[in-house]
Structure formats: C-alpha cells, structure tokens
Amino acid sequence: MNSYIKDQVEQFQVRNKNRGRLLVSCPDQPGIVSTISQFLFSHQANIIESSQYSTNPEGGSFFIRIEFECPNLDEKASKMEQEFTGIAGEFSMEWSFTHVYNLKKVAIFVSKELHCLLELLWEWQSGDLMADIALVISNHEEAREVVENLNIPFYHIPANKDIRQEVEEKQLKLLKEYDIDLIVLARYMQILTPTFVSANPNKIINIHHSFLPAFIGARPYERAYNRGVKLIGATSHYVTNDLDEGPIIEQDISRVDHRDNVDKLKKIGRGVERSVLVRAVKWHLEDRILVHGNKTIVF
Amino acid sequence: MNSYIKDQVEQFQVRNKNRGRLLVSCPDQPGIVSTISQFLFSHQANIIESSQYSTNPEGGSFFIRIEFECPNLDEKASKMEQEFTGIAGEFSMEWSFTHVYNLKKVAIFVSKELHCLLELLWEWQSGDLMADIALVISNHEEAREVVENLNIPFYHIPANKDIRQEVEEKQLKLLKEYDIDLIVLARYMQILTPTFVSANPNKIINIHHSFLPAFIGARPYERAYNRGVKLIGATSHYVTNDLDEGPIIEQDISRVDHRDNVDKLKKIGRGVERSVLVRAVKWHLEDRILVHGNKTIVF
Amino acid sequence: MNSYIKDQVEQFQVRNKNRGRLLVSCPDQPGIVSTISQFLFSHQANIIESSQYSTNPEGGSFFIRIEFECPNLDEKASKMEQEFTGIAGEFSMEWSFTHVYNLKKVAIFVSKELHCLLELLWEWQSGDLMADIALVISNHEEAREVVENLNIPFYHIPANKDIRQEVEEKQLKLLKEYDIDLIVLARYMQILTPTFVSANPNKIINIHHSFLPAFIGARPYERAYNRGVKLIGATSHYVTNDLDEGPIIEQDISRVDHRDNVDKLKKIGRGVERSVLVRAVKWHLEDRILVHGNKTIVF
Amino acid sequence: MNSYIKDQVEQFQVRNKNRGRLLVSCPDQPGIVSTISQFLFSHQANIIESSQYSTNPEGGSFFIRIEFECPNLDEKASKMEQEFTGIAGEFSMEWSFTHVYNLKKVAIFVSKELHCLLELLWEWQSGDLMADIALVISNHEEAREVVENLNIPFYHIPANKDIRQEVEEKQLKLLKEYDIDLIVLARYMQILTPTFVSANPNKIINIHHSFLPAFIGARPYERAYNRGVKLIGATSHYVTNDLDEGPIIEQDISRVDHRDNVDKLKKIGRGVERSVLVRAVKWHLEDRILVHGNKTIVF
CATH class of the missing domain: 3.30.70.260 (ACT domain)
Known part of the structure; x- marks a missing residue:
C-alpha cells in the first residue's frame, strides 16, 4: 500500500x-x-x-x-x-x-481485459473506494504488473472448464486464507460452479457487458451491433447459479450510432462497465444493498 | 372534474x-x-x-x-x-x-406560454398528479379554454408592474377563498412582491428556464445560444424574495448542438421545463421536500 | 385545424x-x-x-x-x-x-391508451411537428373526442384477430383515400398482417414499451418488474413482419428503483414512450432516416 | 512507449x-x-x-x-x-x-490533481486516444512517476504569478522543440498570459470544473454546494484571453443530492471532468471541431 x-x-x-x-x-x-x-x-x-x-x-x-x-x-x-x-x-x-472502521476485505477476479480492474484500483488509490483489496486472482498474467506495483498480492491460477473444480478449490482456499468479505468479478470470463457460488451467497458481484436481460450470455456487443440498437448498456449483479440472472444492483447505458462498429461499441461499453461496476461495489461496501428474492433494494 | x-x-x-x-x-x-x-x-x-x-x-x-x-x-x-x-x-x-386522504389544494399561475400548465393538467387527468387543482390564475386569456373545459375555475387578472399591489391583493383573496396549500408558477412571467412571498413561505414553486445559477434573470435561451452551451437546463425552486435564488428542488438538462437556433433551444427547453416542474410539484405533494436554509432535502 | x-x-x-x-x-x-x-x-x-x-x-x-x-x-x-x-x-x-413545402400526410393508429397520441397532437398543435395529420384510426372510442375537437377525422374500426383481414382492408382503403405517407402506431395494440406491412415498407413506425431486444412481446413492464431492472426503456422502430424486430430508430431509458411497482413503471414508462416516439416521427418527417438492412442510419 | x-x-x-x-x-x-x-x-x-x-x-x-x-x-x-x-x-x-497517418503531437499541462491526466494516459494506453503524447509539463512533481513510467518526458517547471513570463518562455520553448499541435490543460491551475494564448489559437483545450457559465472562476464545487444545486457539471473549451469564456466544446453533468458535501461533489465531479475532457480531446484529434466566433461546430 x-x-x-x-x-x-x-x-x-x-x-x-x-x-x-x-x-x-x-x-x-x-x-x-x-x-x-x-x-x-x-x-x-x-x-x-x-x-x-x-x-x-x-x-x-x-x-x-x-x-x-x-x-x-x-x-x-x-x-x-x-x-x-x-x-x-x-x-x-x-x-x-x-x-465502519473495519474495512471490508475484497478479492478481485480478472481475466485479460483490465479496464474494470484498473477502475477499481484507481478509485481505491484515490481514497474513493474504501476497502482492503486483499488480493487479485487471474487466469492470465496481464494484470500482474499493475497489481504487484501496488503491493497487492497477485495469484495466477490458469483456468478452463476441464479443471474447474481444482481451480475453484485453490481459489476458495485463498479466499479463506485472506478472510474475504466480497468477491468482485471484474470481467472474469470463467463460469463459477454451484459449489463456489453457494459458498458465497450475495458476496459475488459480477459485471455483465449488456443491459440485461438483453443479450444474456456471450458476445453481447456483437449481438447489439447486429440488432442495430441505439443504446448499449452494462449490468452489475450478484452472482447466482443462473447465468446472468442474479439480482441486479445497477445498470447504465450509453448512446451509440450507426457509425459505431463492434470495436467502437466495445470501447464505449468499457466506460459504462467501469462506472456501473464501481457504483455497485461502493454500494456494497457502504452496506447499501439488501437482497430480496431476485431483486435488490439499494438505499 | x-x-x-x-x-x-x-x-x-x-x-x-x-x-x-x-x-x-x-x-x-x-x-x-x-x-x-x-x-x-x-x-x-x-x-x-x-x-x-x-x-x-x-x-x-x-x-x-x-x-x-x-x-x-x-x-x-x-x-x-x-x-x-x-x-x-x-x-x-x-x-x-x-x-394523505386529504388532497392538497393547488393554484396554478400562468401567462401566455401554456406548456407547463398543460403538462400539469395532463398528469392530473391521468391520475398521476394527485391534487385538487382548485383554480388557475392568469394575466392573459390564452389558458381559459383548456382550463374551463376541465371544469377548473379560471381567473383572468391582468397584471403589470404598476398595478402589482392591487393584482396581488386579488390573488391573495382568491388563494384564501380556495384555501390553497400550494402555488405553482407555471411560467408566470410576473415578479411577486415580498408581501406575497412572505405570505406563502415554501409554498410557491417556480420553474426557471435555465440551469441555475447560469442565466439568472431574463431571456436565458437567448443568452445560452450566444454563449454556445452544449446543454440547456431548467430549474424548479421555491420562491423567495431573491430573484431565481430560492431553494432548488430539481434540475435537469437536455443536449443541444450547433444547429439549434434560439427557437429550437426554446422548443427543446420546453420539454425539460415540463418534466422538471412536474417532478418538483409531485415531490411537494408527496411531502418529500424539506427546506434547510437555502437548500432542499428531497427524500 | x-x-x-x-x-x-x-x-x-x-x-x-x-x-x-x-x-x-x-x-x-x-x-x-x-x-x-x-x-x-x-x-x-x-x-x-x-x-x-x-x-x-x-x-x-x-x-x-x-x-x-x-x-x-x-x-x-x-x-x-x-x-x-x-x-x-x-x-x-x-x-x-x-x-419540404409539401407536408407529409400522417395517419395515427391508437387503441385505448392515449398518451402517445396526445404527445403527437400536442407537438403538432405547438407547431413543433410539421405534418398533415390526416386521420386517426382506432379500434376503440377513447380517442374520438380529443381527435375530433382538433377537427381531425376519426375512424373507429373495431378489431380482433378473427376479423383482421376485413379490418385491414378498411384501413388500407382509408390510407389510400387520404394518400398517406406515414403510419404511426401510437400504442396500437393489434398485430398487422404481412399484407398490410408489405404494402407500407419503411412507412410504419411503432413504439414498443421496452428497451428492445429486452422484453420482446407482451407485458414488458410486468416482466421488467419481475426481473428487478434498474432502468426501463422504450424503442421506436419501423414495422416489419417479425414482431418487434424491425429496424430500430430511437431508444431511451428512465431510471427506476425498488419502490416502483408495475403501475409506477408504466407511468414512468409512458414518459419515455412519448418522447422516443415523437423523436422518431420527427426524424422521419425531416427525412433524416435511411434504412440499411435491419438497421437505421439517422442523420 | x-x-x-x-x-x-x-x-x-x-x-x-x-x-x-x-x-x-x-x-x-x-x-x-x-x-x-x-x-x-x-x-x-x-x-x-x-x-x-x-x-x-x-x-x-x-x-x-x-x-x-x-x-x-x-x-x-x-x-x-x-x-x-x-x-x-x-x-x-x-x-x-x-x-490521418500522422499522429498529432500533444503536450499535457497538469498541476497536483492527476485524475484528468490519468484518464488521458489510460485512453492512450488502451489505444483509444490516438495521438503522440510528446511531453507532460507540471508546476509540481506529483505526476512525474506515472508519466516517466510510460516513457513520456516530464518537465517540472515551478510556476506562480510573479514569474509567469519566465515560466511561459520555458514552456513555449519546449512546445516548439517538440513541434506540438495541441496543448491540453488537464487541471493545470495557472492562468496563461495573452502572449501564450495568442501563440496557440484554438490549440489549447481546458477543462473547467463547472457547468459554464455557472460558477466561472475559482472554487466552483464550494459554490455549487452553497447554492444547493442538484446537478454538477464540467466544461471543456478552447482557451482564449477571457477566463472561462472561450468556445465551449463539450459539457456534461452528474446528479448530486443533499447528502453530498463538498468533498463528495469533488469526487463525483472528477468523473465528469475526466469524460468531458477526453471527449473534447478526441474530437479535436479527429478534426471534428470548427471554431466559429465564440462557438464550436462539432461534427
């Protein structure tokens, strides 16, 4: 630190x-x-x-x-x-x-795309996101340098669907070791098993790169482009065992037009993802969110 | 009704x-x-x-x-x-x-431009603005037809700065007669005297056609056009004796661009004025607003 | 007029x-x-x-x-x-x-909910929507009074899925008689047949009460409520033979929260529908929209 | 690089x-x-x-x-x-x-607050802001590390109003040496002299931390707080010799409420400043801005 x-x-x-x-x-x-x-x-x-x-x-x-x-x-x-x-x-x-004196302990999971991680770290460095960012776990090496430069422990745990159980065991061990209160999936592109999810009820926040329930699942920007939408969005939600179906915490959108190709949609979308995820994480850290069935009350 | x-x-x-x-x-x-x-x-x-x-x-x-x-x-x-x-x-x-059972009694003041009045009446007719719209007072005749068609009493009280006292006496008498709880200045283009304002503390809501404190006073759209702003706004506030300086209840903006002349700014602005005024009036009717010094707390 | x-x-x-x-x-x-x-x-x-x-x-x-x-x-x-x-x-x-001198001739189709029709008429009365509103067709009587008060011909053509062909024949006859350039479905809750649609390519604008492609089909506000979304939207699009799948012209959203029940979502949504439909219709009237495959270019 | x-x-x-x-x-x-x-x-x-x-x-x-x-x-x-x-x-x-092949050469001026600089560097690192960031000039040392880590030359030129001429001579020499096309004042808290400004017509972009023309001059967030506004804004503009009066390129706002103290307004405002400045800089780099008198046309 x-x-x-x-x-x-x-x-x-x-x-x-x-x-x-x-x-x-x-x-x-x-x-x-x-x-x-x-x-x-x-x-x-x-x-x-x-x-x-x-x-x-x-x-x-x-x-x-x-x-x-x-x-x-x-x-x-x-x-x-x-x-x-x-x-x-x-x-x-x-x-x-x-x-409130006791900061919540947070683990961030990330894959190759770093924008959501970087936004979280930025807010943290500015003193605007008050948490103890205890560790970062990734299935790739891209994030190591930026994370270790901030003296945050970085764990590279390669992952794919064939070794999911073994991977999650390692992750759960680390979460326990660091006594983690909140897991943030900052564009972590792996699916979590019911075992992992059940072990962390209402403690995993994901960012989905679409305005749910539009474009559930993979490649939402490609599909948004093909549909010719005039707004793209992002959604942060608690993770449950139904893919992209957990209680929504926050959503936002940005305007796009006919000149924006898929690449441009992704760039615009990154800005929305960053702010939507950070808002959701801050609200959780400030104990503003109550889960009620499949919905959230945000005070 | x-x-x-x-x-x-x-x-x-x-x-x-x-x-x-x-x-x-x-x-x-x-x-x-x-x-x-x-x-x-x-x-x-x-x-x-x-x-x-x-x-x-x-x-x-x-x-x-x-x-x-x-x-x-x-x-x-x-x-x-x-x-x-x-x-x-x-x-x-x-x-x-x-x-809550007892509807608040509302008087609407209007001049020649009817868009804010019409929005209030529309919301009222749709059952979305729960109040007893007891009367409409205007210094012009433009609003009479639409108001009387809804069986709301309409009073034409011509006004100008030389007869201000006399005009306000008539108005205050009507407000008393109808036992009014809230006065809405829906683009009523006359200045009220300290006597009138003091008689109705935190009971008069005005809509100003700019994003206050920018463009206080007259002809805000002309001045916005001349300044070359990229957003225009509207502000609803309680009326105090300082022109356009009372506690702000709500503000909003709309995007404009270089193609929009003053007329176009006014048209775009009308949409913002309508929604900003209606939100402020609804919040007042729902007892959501507390005034604290020159600010509002809106719950 | x-x-x-x-x-x-x-x-x-x-x-x-x-x-x-x-x-x-x-x-x-x-x-x-x-x-x-x-x-x-x-x-x-x-x-x-x-x-x-x-x-x-x-x-x-x-x-x-x-x-x-x-x-x-x-x-x-x-x-x-x-x-x-x-x-x-x-x-x-x-x-x-x-x-530009020659105003486009417009037919508005409406059912029982009048907010979109009223917004169009309002903009028209204010001189902000420059078109010749030639007639209004409805499967109900609710709109008659307001339409006829403005001296616009109103046609009541009861409709249901069993008499669809007969209904559309009457409608097409009227459209031909009035030499209509644009058909606006202002919450007209009937499905049009391929015959009708093919007869009017890129000439029918619909407003769908959701942020498409989320909540395609019926009862979008109920489904938005059940999903616990934080934003609700509306979409205007040209009508093709695929339900809610035509080229999108404009979309917008409004923020909602946990306190808003289905009725409140509908009320908030009406405001979005009104402005989204009017923008799309104005752009069409100003010849700003080009259709390219299933997308629009809006200049 | x-x-x-x-x-x-x-x-x-x-x-x-x-x-x-x-x-x-x-x-x-x-x-x-x-x-x-x-x-x-x-x-x-x-x-x-x-x-x-x-x-x-x-x-x-x-x-x-x-x-x-x-x-x-x-x-x-x-x-x-x-x-x-x-x-x-x-x-x-x-x-x-x-x-377009030839990247524009950009100099960034910054003081102690780094958020606007960091946003520019971030966009640049992501390949989303295509320019040759040739150097960073600051009257403080805070930015040195982050800038030099990216292999961008950093010049510390202490400044105050008594040595303004001398400071600007050094700066102009550097701008000439690096053949600079665009100067970005990323929260550079010094006033520039007419000599400096005249030497760079429509080539200096500033970010002002208010919704101009509201809160021209110093301490806009304090004044916004005291006025009790419900929205705060930021404005990017070309620099002329009239303080905060140059042609506006872009503006945006963010919603605030009664719970937000001055510190919170500043934090929220930083997000708006970041995005408004980046949009203006990108538009300039993409040759989208034409200046017309005291206004901009943004294509």
Missing part, C-alpha cells in the same frame, strides 16, 4: 471510529422501527442516516438501513451485537451489524 | 384512507427516531417508508420523512397531532402531519 | 418555399458526392446541410442526406427529379427527393 | 495509410461542395464520411468536414494541399488538410 492510500485509510478510520451500520430484513409488523431505535438509543447511539422500506402495508417485507454514531463503539460493538441477536430472533430478522 | 379523474381520486382515497405522513426538521440529538417511532407505535401506526438524514454527527440538523399506515386514521388524526405537539416542543421541531 | 396551427403551417411553408431534401443510398464508389453536388449546383441549389456516411472504404454502402435551397423550387422540382432519375440509374441509387 | 501502444499505433497507421481529412470554414455561396468534391474526385479520393452545415441560407457561414480514402495519399498529399490552396483562395476559406 502506498503512503497516500495509507493516509486516506487512516483518515477514514479516524472519521469512522464510532460509526456503525445496521442492515435488517424481516417480515413486516408494527413496532420494528420503534424497537430498533430504542435499542440504539439505549446504547447512546445517534442515528445519522436511515432509510426504510416495506414492500406493502400488510403482510409484506420490511427493510431498513441505519447509519449511526456511537461513542466508544469499538468497546461496545460485540455487546451490542449480542444484545441485538435477541431482538432479531423475536422479529425473525436477517441482519448485519457493521463497524 | 371529469369522471375518469373522479374515479382516480376515489381509488386514491380508498388506498390512502389510513395513510399518514410526518415531516420533521429539528436540531439533532440522540433519541429523536426512538421517540417518534415510539409515538407512532403507541397509536398502532405501521411505518411503511422512512428516510432520515442529519447534516453532521455533532450539533447538526435532523430531518425525517415517515410514511405510515394507521387504522382509523381519520378518527385519530387530530388527537395524534395534538399529542405530537408536545413531543415537537420538547425537541424544537418544525413539523407537518399529513393525512 | 385551429388558427394557431394554420398560422404555424403557413410560416413553415413560407420559410421552406425553396427548401429541398435529397436522400440517397447506393453501393459506394468514388465520384458520387461530386456528381450529386454538381447536379445541385447546375440547378442553382445551395447546400445548407449535408451528412454522408459509408459503411466501409471498399465495396460498402453509401448514404447521404442533403438539404438545399433552390430558387423557384416549385417550378423546377419535377424537372430536377426527372433529371436525377438518370444519375440514380447510373449509380444504382435508391433515393427520394422532397420539397 | 510500451509495446502494446506501439502495436496499436502501427495498426492505426496501417488502417489510415490513405486516409485524409479536410476541414473548411468560409462564407457561404453556391458551388462549394461541388468544387471540393470535384477536387477530391480528380485525385481519386473516395469520400467516406462528410458533414456540412451552414449558419443560414443567405449570407451565412459554411462549414464542412470530409474524411476520405485516397490511394497513395503519402505521395500525393503535398501536391493536393498545394492545389487546394488555389481553391481556398477563391472561396476565402480557412482550412486544414490532415493525413
């Missing part, structure tokens, strides 16, 4: 020494907000920002994201978590409690 | 029989969310959607918007309001309590 | 008394521009705006749109057309020669 | 061995297109893409951009230029004749 980013991390951690976040999904019923806010108040926590949403008035699902300041959070955190477990049980909550 | 819009209103009121909204601004301190949610829970109100924001962790301002379902809200509303007055005093809150 | 629009048409025709347009597609070869511009120059025509594009340097296709001023165009037009026929033969051109 | 970019340049030059561009501005009159296209045809040049625009039918200005393929262009270029000088004289043309 270079000195600038070290500095940025330090400042971030000073700023967020007492900052916590609570993410909750549960069946809706009266009294949830009251109970949670009472709980936070009883620990001297001051709510800074909160967003809440219920799918419908009666019998729906309830979602909330709360960001709060709590004096001496480091000392209190584990006690608060423990206490909250009781409340969570009562309301059948799925929940996560985050001490 | 035609039968379709009557129908839409009826359905809206059935849907929102028990729907309430609470908007609060106050100095930040711990315990506000807890107190409010406890209050709502004690009245069997279930929070459906809430958004909260504080300007900074220590010594800042606190803003919240809560939408809730409460059985028999019509019977309970006044008692709840009364009870909440106590809480509000304790926390030095500015607040409003809305029973 | 009301007096304002009459006035607008008159001004437009004065402005465009001598304005012509030439649209040409042909196999590429050197000398085409030179030949065409020599031809125009020899008739004292001054080129005001031109755009040209070739698909690739060697053996590709050539496309050009030229707008020119030519003194006494009304007298010269037929002679020029005749003379150009010779040039066109030499270069195997498909071409059209337009005297 | 690394091997990838060497490769890209080589491919580009092979592709563009016979590709030329002609940019012309002149008083409008009949026969210009005809004369130019006749000229090109007489040299066996095939027009690939052309765009033309006149400010108004009578007595206006004429602008054209033509891209053509011409066998053995390298041998013919100087003879063609010479011959065209005659035509140009006849029509009082300002014009430029470009052999």
